[in-house]
Amino acid sequence: MQLATPPDREAPADHPIEANIRRRWSPRSYAETPVSASALHSLLEAARWSASCFNWQPWNFIVLRKDEHAAAHEKLFGCLSVNNQGWAGKAPVLMLAVAKTTAPTDGSTNKYAWYDTGAAVANLAAQAGPLGLQVHSMAGFDAAKAREAFSIPEGFDPVCALAVGHPGPADVLPEALKARETGPRVRRKLEEFVFFGGWQG
Ligand SMILES: Cc1cc2nc3c(=O)[nH]c(=O)nc-3n(C[C@H](O)[C@H](O)[C@H](O)COP(=O)(O)O)c2cc1C
Secondary structure, eight states, X not given: OOOSSOGGGSOOOSSOOOHHHHTOOOOSOBOSOOOXXXXXXXXXXXXXXXXXXXXOOOEEEEEEETTTOHHHHHHHHTTBOHHHHHHHTTOSEEEEEEEEOBOTTTOOBOTTHHHHHHHHHHXXXXXXXXXXXXXXXXXXXXXXXXXXXXTOOTTEEEEEEEEEEOBOOGGGSOHXXXXXXXXXOOOOOHHHHOOTTSOOO
């Protein structure tokens, strides 16, 4: 089986960082290999232990295994943008991260709901690499269609779709996707977004 992180996908970090962060990336090619139930539970457990505002834990995950929930997997696939449909269908697991947008105390708006849900996805993704898996977030989906397809009530926002699986070889992808799959991994430099001592606009 292909490595969860081929050497050319490792982040060329400027400062030392933990291996699971350096080796996390967003693949477009997935192997057919199913994701084990225990690995899937570990990903979700990692999400569970994220920090959140007032410990309100606003995240929710609809988890759709291609082998067990084929119709629902297909339904979420049908909510993805055309671009994402170009590669995400092979992922053995699709998820939908859904944020509860109201405070459990008094029903007022929880303005940190998306922030906390994103943090939970980041934990989930960081847990994936050591288990041979990778996670690819997708904003490219129709949230209204997903809400209807999965009967998601008001007070909850579909935030992001996720493709989860064991990465596959890049050379099975169409040329344009292959180029993105193998292109350089780039980031802004620390100096561009870190302002030690105060804002420097
Ligand atoms: C919130 C969010 C939404 C994203 N939406 C998409 C998407 O719709 N389609 C896609 O191919 N990649 C999507 N990505 C993946 C990013 O393009 C990717 O994280 C970025 O290029 C950095 O690459 P890396 O994750 O491999 O480091 C998304 C990532 C995040 C965090």
